[in-house]
Amino acid sequence: KQEVNTWSVARAHTNIALIKYWGKRDEKLFLPTSPSLSLTLDSLYTDTRVRFDPKLSSDELWLAGEKQDDKSTVKITRVIDLFRARYSVPEQTPRMRVESVNHVPTAAGLASSSSGFAALAWALRDAFESAFPQTVAMDDRELSTFARRGSGSATRSIFGGFVEWSYGTGSNDSCAIPVDDARWDVAMVLAAISTQHKKISSTYGMKHTAETSSFYSLWREASEQDLATVREGIRERDIDKIGAAMEANCMKFHATMFAANPPFTYLTSRSWRVIEFVHEMRDSGLSVYFTMDAGPNVKILCRASEQQFVHDKLAERFPEITLFDALPGSGPETLSKDK
Numbered sequence: 060k061q062e063v064n065t066w067s068v069a070r071a072h073t074n075i076a077l078i079k080y081w082g083k084r085d086e087k088l089f090l091p092t093s094p095s096l097s098l099t100l101d102s103l104y105t106d107t108r109v110r111f112d113p114k115l116s117s118d119e120l121w122l123a124g125e126k127q128d129d130k131s132t133v134k135i136t137r138v139i140d141l142f143r144a145r146y147s148v149p150e151q152t153p154r155m156r157v158e159s160v161n162h163v164p165t166a167a168g169l170a171s172s173s174s175g176f177a178a179l180a181w182a183l184r185d186a187f188e189s190a191f192p193q194t195v196a197m198d199d200r201e202l203s204t205f206a207r208r209g210s211g212s213a214t215r216s217i218f219g220g221f222v223e224w225s226y227g228t229g230s231n232d233s234c235a236i237p238v239d240d241a242r243w244d245v246a247m248v249l250a251a252i253s254t255q256h257k258k259i260s261s262t263y264g265m266k267h268t269a270e271t272s273s274f275y276s277l278w279r280e281a282s283e284q285d286l287a288t289v290r291e292g293i294r295e296r297d298i299d300k301i302g303a304a305m306e307a308n309c310m311k312f313h314a315t316m317f318a319a320n321p322p323f324t325y326l327t328s329r330s331w332r333v334i335e336f337v338h339e340m341r342d343s344g345l346s347v348y349f350t351m352d353a354g355p356n357v358k359i360l361c362r363a364s365e366q367q368f369v370h371d372k373l374a375e376r377f378p379e380i381t382l383f384d385a386l387p388g389s390g391p392e393t394l395s396k397d398k
């Protein structure tokens with residue numbers, strides 16, 4: 060029986076990369092040029108529901124109640140097509156309606172694409188497994204390779220805690236691997252310096268950097284080293300080891316863009332003011348470390364036991380900046396299947 064009218068509903072959390080993904084060795088398959096490692100967060104997430112809809116002639120995407128244009132919709136259709144192939148879906152099967160709500164400032168460098176495509180993949184697996192139960196079940200690692208085809212960073216949101224996205228030999232094994240549930244004294248405070256839509260997309264930014272930056276090959280080598288240090292720090296539950304390697308990786312990551320041709324940066328003077336303040340707090344004895352992605356926002360790694368104190372210090376110094384507190388989050392969950 061095909062449950063075509065039932066919604067499949069999923070929630071997935073964003074993740075922040077400690078060791079960055081920055082470049083594709085295969086653009087179509089979204090294979091990375093280097094492995095990356097992230098922390099999944101609890102308080103920033105996307106809720107997505109999907110269903111087969113016999114009334115539709117093509118897939119539809121609704122974001123926060125608004126129907127999206129073809130340019131956005133084609134990105135989800137590409138992912139849905141992979142599920143159609145994986146589940147050997149008959150031609151006449153209805154197209155899908157996808158409704159998504161981000162509990163994250165969209166495209167502000169707070170990584171809504173990671174939670175967005177992870178929630179989509181999770182909901183799609185539920186929908187296709189209910190409709191085509193005879194097909195071999197898909198485990199979470201395989202699912203992460205489907206999320207990857209929507210957005211690289213989404214690969215890692217298929218698991219909670221610290222997660223590695225492996226380089227892989229090809230499409231099937233460039234997947235997410237859970238490293239540690241991070242249920243210990245670790246947290247983040249995110250300084251949302253700008254919630255404006257970013258001017259240079261991560262897709263374009265990484266391609267331009269990989270093609271033109273004279274620091275790019277150095278970046279790849281250095282990143283492997285930083286990854287090894289972060290892995291070690293996680294094993295030892297040593298936040299200072301993790302934080303120092305994360306910060307160093309972030310600086311090298313942004314340096315690749317300074318050395319691109321033409322050069323560019325996502326950082327603004329406000330980012331630097333927050334960075335300087337992180338140094339100041341660290342000099343006063345706090346275990347605080349920063350990282351930044353394809354946007355001006357600064358994400359601060361700290362001890363969960365000191366998170367409130369770090370938050371208050373930041374709020375006092377930067378009353379104009381919105382702060383988000385996050386603890387390590389879990390992998391995606393199925394919310395409910397209502398009619």
Ligand code: PMV
Binds near residue numbers: 079
């Ligand atoms: O997959 P995207 O387009 O969300 O790329 C994300 C790239 C960074 O956020 C800058 C780094 C990372 O590993 O998440």
